[in-house]
Amino acid sequence: MSTYVYAIAGVGHPLRLDGVRGVGEPAREIRVLGAGPLGVVASDAPDGLRAKRRDLLAHQRVLDRLLEDGTVLPMRFGLVAADDEAVVAAIAGGSEGYAERLAEIDGCREYNVKVTRSEDDLLRQVIEEVPEARRLNDLTRAHPADHGQKMALGEILAGEVRARQDHDAREILAHLAPCAVRHSEGEPTGSCFLSTSFLVSRDQAPAFVQAVQEEAERRDDFYSFKLNGPLPPYSFV
Structure with a gap:
């Protein structure tokens, strides 16, 4: 058996x-x-x-x-x-x-934090703040059949989106990591740019949950935070 x-x-x-x-x-x-x-x-x-x-x-x-x-x-x-x-x-x-x-x-349990940001809002921000992206966006709207301009715009948008998501992820981790013993980063997928598991001691759990809430509150409504836990510490076994 x-x-x-x-x-x-x-x-x-x-x-x-x-x-x-x-x-x-x-x-x-x-x-x-x-x-x-x-x-x-x-x-x-x-x-x-x-x-x-x-x-x-x-x-x-x-x-x-x-x-x-x-x-x-x-x-x-x-x-x-x-x-x-x-x-x-x-x-x-x-x-x-x-x-x-x-x-x-x-004495520790696992907490998983997932953070997403509206892709439409992120693309809007890139087009507003990056002159070349704004120029190419105007050109593609005026000349929708110009595939070369579309490809160039797509490359700029993809690079800027990754850079801004990476920046946001680093900021969030810097705020949450001090409340944890360790953390294990998962692969970002689509609009979910951060999926990280944290090993948190029981006495630090309230401070960790509060840190997640503070991080969510200081960002606008285009961000969504999902906190799961306490969980068995699967990610640290």
């Missing part, structure tokens, strides 16, 4: 899992595997496991219970090993590294 892995816990974690069930239908019983000084929270893995809402929620409930009582290294949904012996061998072999990571994230 293959083994599904939820998390790795360190010495001293109570691993209080009474009444908690795992993934699958019927829901699998949770067990703890000893791997050197560490405990691995696991269950049997159901056949044909997919990211269904029922199983995603079951995975999250196990992590929520564990995180109530202490620090764990959370595994992302869907981590399956051949059997218990394979799990124990893999974790015990790297126990020192796992213990170091547990110490690093001790």
Whole structure:
């Protein structure tokens, strides 16, 4: 029987899992595997496991219970090993590294911040502030069949948009990073120019949330901030 892995816990974690069930239908019983000084929270893995809402929620409930009582290294949904012996061998072999990571994230949770800006507003600003962009924009409006001018305008707009988004992202990170232990930057996509996860200690969480609110309030309505958290520190495991 293959083994599904939820998390790795360190010495001293109570691993209080009474009444908690795992993934699958019927829901699998949770067990703890000893791997050197560490405990691995696991269950049997159901056949044909997919990211269904029922199983995603079951995975999250196990992590929520564990995180109530202490620090764990959370595994992302869907981590399956051949059997218990394979799990124990893999974790015990790297126990020192796992213990170091547990110490690093001790008392911390993850917060993810996504920031978008209206593309129409950004393009309008570029055309207003960059003379060459304004000139080419006027030409393309007057001569819509001139593809050379359109391409030149597109290159200027793309470069200016990237530069302004990068500038905004640096400013926002400079304001938020001091409230976090670490941060991990994701790739920007379209109008979402910043998608960053922050590792935040529990005592700094109110200050971090306030910093996000302050950053959102000092920008106009064309910016949109989305804060998710507290979350298991997936991005730092």
